[in-house]
Amino acid sequence: MKWSVAAAAAAIVSQASAFVPTHVSSLQVPNFVSHSTLSSNTFTSRSSTYSLSHSLSSRRNVASMVASPPSPGLFTTSSPDTKRVTPNNENGRTKFKIVYIVLESQYQSSLTKACEKINEEQGNVCVECVGYLLEELRNPENLEKFKKDVGEANIFIGSLIFVQELAEKVVEVVTPLRDQLDAVLIFPSMPEVMRLNKVGSFSMQNLGQSKSVISDFMKAKKKENGSSFEEGMLKLLRTLPKVLKYLPSDKAKDARSFMMSFQYWLGGSPENLESMLLMLANEFVLDQDNAVAQEKIAEPVLLPDKGIWHPMAPTVFETVSEYNTWYNNEHAPAAGIAKDAPTVGVILQKSHINTKDECHYVSLIAEMEARGAKVVCIYSGGLDFSGPVEEYFYQGTKVVPDTVINLTGFALVGGPASQDHPKAVACLQKLNRPYICAVPLVFQSFTEWQNSELGLHPIQVALQVSLPEIDGAIEPVIFAGREGATGRSVPLPDRINLLADRAMKWASLRSKTNAEKKLAITVFSFPPDKGNVGTAAYLDVFGSIWAVLRELKKQGYDVGEIPAEPMGLMDDILKDKEAKID
Known part of the structure; x- marks a missing residue:
């Protein structure tokens, strides 16, 4: 086994938003x-x-x-219409509308199945549901659809909203409609989006801006172990009973509804999300006479x-x-x-x-x-x-x-x-x-x-x-x-x-022993065929490679015969088109 030095074109062009990928063919052979x-x-x-x-x-x-x-070819062309669920017929049932927006699509299938089951099995209530991937809001047509859908919704759900410019679009659309929505459920996202949360009298509008039981709890947990906002939310969920006793009864009930919704969301399965939607329908859409029987709403099942x-x-x-x-x-x-x-x-x-x-x-x-x-x-x-x-x-x-x-x-x-x-x-x-x-x-x-x-x-x-x-x-x-x-x-x-x-x-x-291992070194050569092999400002490339080879040999790597000095290594590389030390 011999040590090979692959002189490959390897450059990053330092211009705004211009990145030239490098070709590294040596992955096929070395370990x-x-x-x-x-x-x-x-x-x-x-x-x-x-x-x-x-x-x-x-x-x-x-x-x-x-x-x-945005540039052509960069962004998704998917449409929220593929994530729209409507009841085949209402049959006098009370209909409510859910709009959700997520960073990733894994909840799409679960929510679709949950809504379809409600529409098939529930006698008093049916649901219309439409989902958006966060990236879809870059499309002006989708953004207009989003505004219209949120304006017609009873419940808005968002999760993992972490792209700043798109988070701003979500806040801009939802904020003026927040009061008319029955519930706004935002699960781990940027703080400005989390402030949209509203379930009855429970609100996070002042999250991080004023003293409250929740903000004090989150700050204490962050100070205690340096945990993130999202980790703090999970800790808050686990200590819910301790937090609720400090809240007035109406706020405690609504805070519990939010935390139960969060638990259902964390559960993620169609069954969990069906129970979440039925719970919210009972609390904010249906009157007592038409409410879904409590025994039909399962407790969250969590990993x-x-x-x-x-x-x-x-x-x-x-x-x-x-x-x-x-x-x-x-x-x-x-x-x-x-x-x-x-x-x-x-x-x-x-x-x-x-x-x-x-x-x-x-x-x-x-x-x-x-x-x-x-x-x-x-x-x-x-x-x-x-x-x-x-x-x-x-x-x-x-x-x-x-x-x-x-x-x-x-x-x-x-x-x-x-x-x-x-x-x-x-x-x-x-x-x-x-x-x-x-x-x-x-x-x-x-x-x-x-x-x-x-x-x-x-x-x-x-x-x-x-x-x-x-x-x-x-x-x-x-x-x-x-x-x-x-x-x-x-x-x-x-x-x-x-x-x-x-x-x-x-x-x-x-x-493997070091002698059995294969390694490759790539060196700069851009533009190619212009005498740029191994060039670098204020760096002795071949001297560095020569020193590395000597150290590798000490550690038991099979590098063959190393030239006596760096200039000899440079001559071998520049004059041998295969750049091999034999």
């Missing part, structure tokens, strides 16, 4: 490649992903990038806030020991997985499990296990995944996974909301394992992405490629798409296979 960007040609012939690498030093940079004017999930398991496991007992004694033997098999840790988004929109997760898990790997799949109810990583990826002081894949596509701490990169970096440094952040398409359907001349949506580049890279993530492979009509997640088979192969390659490195 390791150091890179900052991946071109479309690395994985498929289609334009797939761009990376801003570490040129984004703060969320302000991201905000300026995502606020650029634990965090846990270890597996599609073949009978339950979610809350401890490593419980999971290991089931996996090692029952599942692994049945699946033919060896006791000493490499282990892949997988980080999942709970909402996809709740809503049963987990087909893309199941596909990857199946491919990993088919390759002989064990899997440990963890999730969190909030947006901070560092806690579950600490709890479930260790046995005592021993790190369990050989490779970690984050399938949420978001930063490890804070998701699409407010990232805490230092906390994420500390968590990942302690773990000290290859950390791959795979990308599910969020702002485009699979067909839209496939047909786009520009590839991945630029907001998704910022949220799901660049910000995870700041944590330390590598290899942003698009692995799943959104089906346009239903919103269901669809695994992309070639990408699933690639992701599984890459995870296994990374895992295999842990059992």
